[in-house]
């Protein structure tokens with residue numbers, strides 16, 4: 001299943017937005033705080049949610065909200081969903097045959113193809129006293145808008161790791177838990193799964209010793225939650241499918257959360273490689289995430305009062321891998337000024353001193369610039385030349 005296009009009218013803070021030709025592999029949504037990124041991904045999730053009483057809100061002052069979503073199913077069949085968002089009647093479905101059975105059938109067939117990871121991904125220590133035998137499948141497939149749950153993730157890993165030692169365990173389950181373990185090393189080659197010990201803790205080999213997995217850093221845990229979360233969801237929703245063959249949609253809010261820039265640069269590629277048939281729709285505030293993207297994978301939002309547009313990024317038609325972080329910040333993310341107020345003021349004073357041929361003042365300002373700018377700054381070299389030209393020294 002892949003999402004092809006989306007129209008949103010009067011949902012949350014969005015008055016209008018049309019997104020066409022979504023990329024089948026990766027879509028990175030960016031834009032300033034409050035522009036409506038989370039509204040967009042929750043609008044998509046809502047279309048694949050069976051129980052969501054009033055979780056998605058129509059825009060204040062409007063009569064009702066509308067989400068129109070076009071998608072292809074796994075057989076490349078084309079489907080259109082119209083979802084009316086309203087405080088009293090949270091949804092409606094329009095497929096020329098709007099009876100409840102058709103509606104329910106649609107959700108039953110398709111909601112399991114979508115997963116949503118909310119921005120809150122921190123997890124802390126959880127003691128395991130006993131292992132649950134089964135996960136509640138309905139909870140996982142029918143409430144996409146709530147986001148993938150962190151509950152019982154540890155329980156899931158321990159149970160599957162222990163079961164994978166048994167001859168009767170299905171191959172597909174052995175492979176999936178194998179992927180879950182490999183991810184630890186994929187995330188950082190200095191780390192690896194060690195064992196489950198008698199205390200029912202998951203132990204990880206790390207450069208600073210063998211540690212329970214909850215001791216891992218926030219960035220590591222945030223990634224692990226996504227990776228293990230995806231594998232667990234696939235295993236529960238499609239018991240016969242190997243995780244890497246999942247053919248659905250995974251939505252992740254603020255994908256760069258807790259990650260060092262080096263990892264922000266890698267995360268999308270790691271996900272795409274691990275789940276090559278999946279369509280990812282992610283939001284970000286990180287230029288490093290955008291830097292690895294192709295031209296048609298970035299949805300940069302702009303607009304005012306909820307009337308949103310996708311920015312024209314034709315100048316990056318060959319992707320962003322050759323763009324600097326500064327160029328992405330200004331041209332894609334709309335940052336107006338990359339320098340501080342102090343820098344702009346000092347530079348302006350320096351230029352005035354040069355114009356007025358005020359040697360003393362120019363020297364004093366240059367000294368200040370010299371103490372604060374990066375030692376290898378090319379601007380500093382330029383300022384030094386300008387000062388020399390003035391003083392003749």
Ligand SMILES: Nc1ncnc2c1ncn2[C@@H]1O[C@H](COP(=O)(O)OP(=O)(O)OP(=O)(O)O)[C@@H](O)[C@H]1O
Pocket residue numbers: 011012013014031032033034035036037038039040057058059060
């Ligand atoms: N029902 C509503 N009616 C009108 N405006 C709303 C409604 N619900 C939310 N908003 C507005 O929509 C915006 C929230 O949008 P959203 O959370 O999608 O932003 P975002 O782009 O994800 O921001 P951030 O980067 O901070 O996460 C806010 O500016 C909020 O004031």
Ligand SMILES: [Mg+2]
Pocket residue numbers: 037038039253
């Ligand atoms: Mg948000």
